[in-house]
Amino acid sequence: MKKNITFLLIFLLSVLLQASEVVIWATTDMHGILQSKRGGMAGILSILELKRKPQDILLDAGDLFQGSYIANSTNGSVIVNAFNLMNYDFYVPGNHEFEFGSEVLRKNFEAMNSVILCANWAFVPAISKMKPFCIIERNKMRIAIIGVGERESRNRILPDKKLVFMNEEKSIALALKELRKEKVDLTILVRHGGIYFKGGSLFSLLKKFPEIDLVIGGHSHQLEIGRKIAGAYYVQPGMLAQGVSEIRVKFNDRSRKIERITSFYHNAADFEPSAKMKKLLSMQRKIMKDAYRTIPDALPENVKSKTAAQSYLTLKCAAETAPADAHLFFIEKAEVNWNGRLNKYLIHRFFPYENALVTIPVSSQEYQIMLNEVRRYSDKYKVKFIAKAPRKQYFLLQTTAFVLSGGGANFPESRKIAEQKHKQIKIYPSMRQCVADFLNLK
Numbered sequence: 001m002k003k004n005i006t007f008l009l010i011f012l013l014s015v016l017l018q019a020s021e022v023v024i025w026a027t028t029d030m031h032g033i034l035q036s037k038r039g040g041m042a043g044i045l046s047i048l049e050l051k052r053k054p055q056d057i058l059l060d061a062g063d064l065f066q067g068s069y070i071a072n073s074t075n076g077s078v079i080v081n082a083f084n085l086m087n088y089d090f091y092v093p094g095n096h097e098f099e100f101g102s103e104v105l106r107k108n109f110e111a112m113n114s115v116i117l118c119a120n121w122a123f124v125p126a127i128s129k130m131k132p133f134c135i136i137e138r139n140k141m142r143i144a145i146i147g148v149g150e151r152e153s154r155n156r157i158l159p160d161k162k163l164v165f166m167n168e169e170k171s172i173a174l175a176l177k178e179l180r181k182e183k184v185d186l187t188i189l190v191r192h193g194g195i196y197f198k199g200g201s202l203f204s205l206l207k208k209f210p211e212i213d214l215v216i217g218g219h220s221h222q223l224e225i226g227r228k229i230a231g232a233y234y235v236q237p238g239m240l241a242q243g244v245s246e247i248r249v250k251f252n253d254r255s256r257k258i259e260r261i262t263s264f265y266h267n268a269a270d271f272e273p274s275a276k277m278k279k280l281l282s283m284q285r286k287i288m289k290d291a292y293r294t295i296p297d298a299l300p301e302n303v304k305s306k307t308a309a310q311s312y313l314t315l316k317c318a319a320e321t322a323p324a325d326a327h328l329f330f331i332e333k334a335e336v337n338w339n340g341r342l343n344k345y346l347i348h349r350f351f352p353y354e355n356a357l358v359t360i361p362v363s364s365q366e367y368q369i370m371l372n373e374v375r376r377y378s379d380k381y382k383v384k385f386i387a388k389a390p391r392k393q394y395f396l397l398q399t400t401a402f403v404l405s406g407g408g409a410n411f412p413e414s415r416k417i418a419e420q421k422h423k424q425i426k427i428y429p430s431m432r433q434c435v436a437d438f439l440n441l442k
């Protein structure tokens, strides 16, 4: 009897002494990879099925449904399905999500089961499940999570009345002002951005906001298992669905203060794909089989190299879809094997972004300004461009949404021209789609 009581006392004491813990699972920049040699969403789901407790928080920091062949060929919808199967609590949008245009973006967001956190941009009219921040309770601890999309989100999409954008710092400050009225024990910032960015660093951002305890970052495709930056703990869960970060936050039960944050990274390649993804993976296999089929007579005899094929397809599809007097295009670096035969997969690698073809009337001065920005960009990122204009004062220019949107912060002057002339911009399908139409592909 006495022994039993001792045991009971030890048990009670250990329960009392046990600190509360909150566990967060995080991914970022999965870019629509369902399964690959280095992991994939299906492997991540297996990890979660094995290790995630019902009260654990699961979130993603963006660049989710663009990038892979299956993602791009289904406008991201298959990846949204996979994401829903994984049961995420929260999602913060990345910059590549804008590529399908604002209407597809809205559709994909509406199909998501998780709460979308984004303080620096919003839809007009608003989507009810999309909010700047939220407060949840886990293990009696109150947790605030603020989401911010990429800093240059505004320059990622053509001028559009369906979206409003705000400065990143202002939006964080506003969210924190609201949060000060609440009593929270842990403040998390989920940010589609890395440690360094144009105009500053995370260190200087966090110096301004000492209330933030934990930052989960993305965008720069780095793996940061866990480290201190300014007063906060920083985690960046890698890229391309290669794994998932597990973050454990321990609290002192009496003071409710954070005692310790620890984090781990689990490699998805170490796990078999989850049975739950079976259907999506077999769908992917079918889609890929079709993608590797050679398209007969797609290219003329004299087109020999990858770049020649890319320029040929670019100019042909633009001329067929949207005739104009001038053009300004990028040729993406495509690191793929090329045996001179074209297939749908190669078209996707030649045109990796959902970049809409556009036309805009410009003066020769405006064209020169745009050309200079494109030239600077192509030097910096080692990408080729093709440009041609007639010796006229005014002409119609073919280019892409990427250039007119501002290309992040790379083409501010081109963006300004696009804003002034937004009513005269004609938007066509993506370059990839135009190529597919030109080649009569289904």
Ligand SMILES: [Zn+2]
Residues within 6 Å of the ligand: 063, 094, 095, 096, 150, 192, 218, 219, 220
């Ligand atoms: Zn990104």
